[in-house]
Amino acid sequence: MKALRRFTVRAHLPDRLSALERLSTNLRWSWDEPTQELFATIDSALWEQLGRDPVALLGGVSPRRLDELAVDDGFLARLDALADALDTYLTQPMWYQEQREAQPSWPTGIAYFSMEFGVAEVLPNYSGGLGILAGDHLKSASDLGLPLIAVGLYYRSGYFRQSLTADGWQHEDYPSLDPQGLPLRLLTDSAGDPVLVSLDMPDDARLNAQVWIAQVGRIPLLLLDSDIPDNDHDMRSVTDRLYGGDQEHRIRQELLAGIGGVRAIRAFTAVEGLPEPQVFHMNEGHAGFLGVERIRELVTDGGLEFDTALTVVRSSTVFTTHTPVPAGIDRFPVEMVERYLGSSRLLPGVPLERILGFGAEDDPTKFNMAHMGLRLAQRANGVSLLHGQVSRGMFNDLWKGFDQDEVPIGSITNGVHAPTWAAPQWVQLARELVGEDLGSLSEADTWQRLQQVDPGHLWWIRSQLRDLLVADVRRRLRRSWLERGAAEAELGWIANAFDPGVLTVGFARRVPTYKRLTLMLRDPDRLEKLLLDDERPVQLIVAGKSHPADDGGKALIQQIVRFADRPAVRHRIAFLPDYDMSMARLLYWGCDVWLNNPLRPLEACGTSGMKSALNGGLNLSIRDGWWDEWYDGENGWEIPTADGLADEARRDDLEATALYDLLEKSVTTSFYERDENGVPQRWVEMVRHTLQVLGPKVLASRMVRDYTEKYYAPAAQSLHRTIEEVDGVPFGAAIELAAYCERARRSWPRVEITDVDSYGLPDTPLLGSELTLTATVQLDELGPDEVVVEAVVGRVDASDVLLDPVTVRMAHAGSPDGIELFTATIPLPVAGPVGYTVRVLPHHRLLAADSELGLVALA
Structure with missing residues (x-):
């Protein structure tokens, strides 16, 4: 029999173990290895079985085991020490507090909006790089002490779980996620009732959402959830899936994220007694409606004229674009926007024609969310130097008469959160070199201490991590083949599939066409020869999800799967389904080479290669995204690009041939040339150089400091100047600027x-x-x-x-x-x-x- 509904009952913890509740619900555990080790101690087998999820572990462990731990002096001492460490982490002054002492104009609060957040595997609220980047932004903001509040949506089915059919076609499954079984708490008022955010919809409908809070270290992440009894059926499904449904579904999600997100912040700060954010950061255009909601507040609640309110909002808004192609931008039919925003019920005081002007583009029937983001933000940026350049070209028409280089879109190159993505072996080595306080890893000079490390030790770490990866690949291969209908008796070959001593190349990312998942198959015979070479073999691990509506992407996956299914090569190449953070972590740790071959310049940044570099992996990539600015000839290999070639098939042929040549003549040669101790000296020196040069650059702490100094602080200063009184008139400076802008136009x-x-x-x-x-x-x-x-x-x-x-x-x-x-x-x-x-x-x-x-x- 199948249950009508599932829900999670949490265990009652003995008083002496009550600190486990705090440790399990603050997602800092996801990047704090000692806390993870403590939970593993409770029941190591159950810990692994439940996906290393502390909340699930505490719900599944036997009461008898908890009673044992409540009198275990050794466990209690560790528990108390970790609880104290969490309290210290949450309260002590960090980098931001130290900087703000000297610069009091820095913002007292920052709001960060994103459609997805990849914080931990246990909270699958992400689809790919955008979400992982947002999660790393929050973690680093927490580590640096930024007063940041994050806002997104809570998706009851997340993105999707991926499996393969017998013939290699992607199959999607949408498991229902119970928020009560996740590290979340509900935002409630003083009476203990859920706080609801409400939006008026067309035809007198109403969209209500409750607000779940995920605590990411010091950062509260507010997630709006429409699946509540207060809504009609249509409205309950608004937050069912990430990037699911049609445009009607999408615009409702984006209205809820932007308008509802601002209202959720107002409710949260009131309940928690926190200062209101001064700076608002849109991570992509999905939450662009936040700007018009802030204008509404200033018009209806603050009594400002529309243009004065717009001036205030623009001064304090930052917009980050992540897409290098117009097709990646959300564009809604103007008629649809008119239907949702045409009455005064949702945004009173905000004229429809002004809203439509924010999203206007060359096609008068379309409303462009990126255009709205740019028009509502005084500061904007791309996510690598090259992407900033591409963005200035893509949006040049918004600044007609200016050369492309003068378009006011800057760039801050993305980064990755080292405690989340660096293997424990590298973290341990860092502690040996610099001590327990790893804060100095943000300084380039600190990484030069790797010069002290013996090449054999570096090679030992890399080999250890490859061993771990191979073991994980074998487990996942077995599970996938069984799901596809294979019998256990025919899977004996998996025990020896992949080899811990063979050069291991990783390719894992979303599967849109421009990332060219199948470029490696351009000459299948040559690829097979590389995989099966007697002296210098290569093994290749491929993973990635195609959007459920993208049959073209699914066909690319099927091509890889069918090639990898062949008995001649299946021990050397595999497509692993259900790419997520847990799989990614071991791939970044264990792959010797990270492959990336997008159509240049369509990769905005490409942070997967950064995570590999952070673990001593060498990049083999087209010069695109971050790799274009940080490749130096010694930290990996550049795949020559046939940029600008009109014949796309010929371009693919040329770049695939270059890829094969590099693997055959440079990459494998360096990997397999060993000294008398079996150490590939040339390879290890490239690993050392990669860590020394890229280590301090790829850190998300560097990225968040850049955002703070170049965007958040200037935005707060602009706000302070804009809202100044002039001759005793509140908002006098904003009134003056609005009048000047109108007169100039x-x-x-x-x-x-x-x-x-x-x-x-x-x-x-x-x-x-x-x-x-x-x-x-x-x-x-x-x-x-x-x-x-x-x-x-x-x-x-x-x-x-x-x-x-x-x-x-x-x-x-x-x-x-x-x-x-x-x-x-x-x-x-x-x-x-x-x-x-x-x-x-x-x-x-x-x-x-x-x-x-x-x-x-x-x-």
Whole structure:
């Protein structure tokens, strides 16, 4: 018989073991090895059987065992020490508190919104890299002491569990997750009743959500859950699955995440007595509606005019884009947005036409969530240097008249949370080199201490980790083949599948087309030859999920599976289903080489290769994402790219051939060349170099510090300046800026450079010769102090397009007869064909950059 409903009953802990409850429900245990070891001590077999889940363990362990532990002095001493360590971690001043003492303008609160969070396997609220990145952001923010509150949705079925059919086709399963059996607590009011967030929907419907709280170290993660009796059936299913359903389902999720997320923060901070966040960070455009909800608050509750409210919201909002392709952006039919936001019930005081303007794009029938994110944020960034460049090109049309490099989208390269992803063996080595306090690992000099470590010891660690991986691969292979219908009697070969002594290559990620899962199969005979080489064999582990609606991606998986099923190679190549954090961790630990072969430049960052590098893995990758900026010729191998080749099939052929050549002639050669002690000296030195050079760079602590210093702190400072009183008027500065922006936009069609004179150059100009320019400018309603006039000088191509120009601000030289004169003298910066122009941009002290409004007048 099948139960109607399942739920989790937690064990009653003896008083002396009550600290286990706190340790199990704060997800810091997921990156604190001593706490994990304590839970394993309770019942090691059950710990492994339940997926290393402390909450499940405490629900499944026998009362008799708990009674034994309650009088076990050794266990109690460890428990007390770990409980004290958690309390210290949660309360002691960290990096942020130390920095804020000297810089009190840093924000007292930061809100971080993401559609998914990969914090731990036990909370499967993620699908791939975006969620894992968000989880690592929270953990590092906790380690650094940031006053951050995170917001997302609680998906009752997570993403999906992946298995394979007998013919290798991906099958999805959506297990129902019981929040009561997870490390979550419900947000309740003073009477103990659940706090509900409510949104008005079309046709007088209402969407209600309760709020679960996952405590990620010092960071509360608020997860909104619509599966409650207060909702009709349609609304209960809004948070059923991550990235599931149609566009109707998706827009409801994004309205709940953005608008409901802001309301959840307001409720949470009121209940907990915490300061309201000053800075709001959108991790991708999914939560873009948070901006219009904040405008509504300021209009309806604060009494501000719409444009003043928009000015305040923009000053304190950060937007991070993760996609390098327009197809990766959520775009809704305008009619759908009108239906959900057209009445005044959901967002009173926020005109529909202004909302539609935020999401406007070239196609008037589409509403673009990334465009809305960019228009509602004063600061924006991509997630690697190359991705920042790609993003400036992709969104250049929002700043017409500006060169791509001037588009105000910066970059902060992603990072990974070392305590989560570094193998215990590396952590132990770090303690031996620098002591128990590993905070110094953020300093590049600390990593140079690896120079002291004997090559044999480094090789021993790498070999140990490969052993662990091979054992895990064999377990997963057996489970997968049994699920696909194989009999136990025909799986004897798995006992010797994969070899702890063979060069191991990993390829694991989501399976969209651009990541090219099957590039390795371009020449199957050559791949087979590499796998089965008598002297220098290769073994290949592949994993990844295709979106349930992407049959093309599923077909790619099937191609890999069918190749790997062949008896000739199945001991050397495997596709492992249900890629998740637990599988990923061992892959990053144990793979010698991490393979990544996307279509450049379509990989925004690619943090999987960072996690491998953190464990001494060498990257073999197309120069894309983070690898483009940090590859140095000694920390792995660059797969040459046939960028720009119109024939996609030929491009794949060329890049696959380059991949095979590198494996055959460089990678395997270095791995199998051994000294008299069996140590591959050249390989180990590349491992050492990788750790020394990439170790401090790939850390999420570096990333979060970068966000704090370059985005969060400036956003808080902008907010403080924007909400200042002027002449006793609250929000006077915001009112002033809003009025200036409106006046600048109104005047701009009539802002004109009517004349440019040049003089001072000799007949034969030389490098460094001085060029004097004088521009005559009509400014309509604007004053000369409300614009910037710039001379732009540089080398020109055959079409007179300026290349890498130098920009010099021109000085105001007077206002004869109602016109404005500006002048500048410039030493010629380059030799060869040189050209110049003059341009005008709006300028105000409260703008983050003169390009912010997207207005420019050219001579």
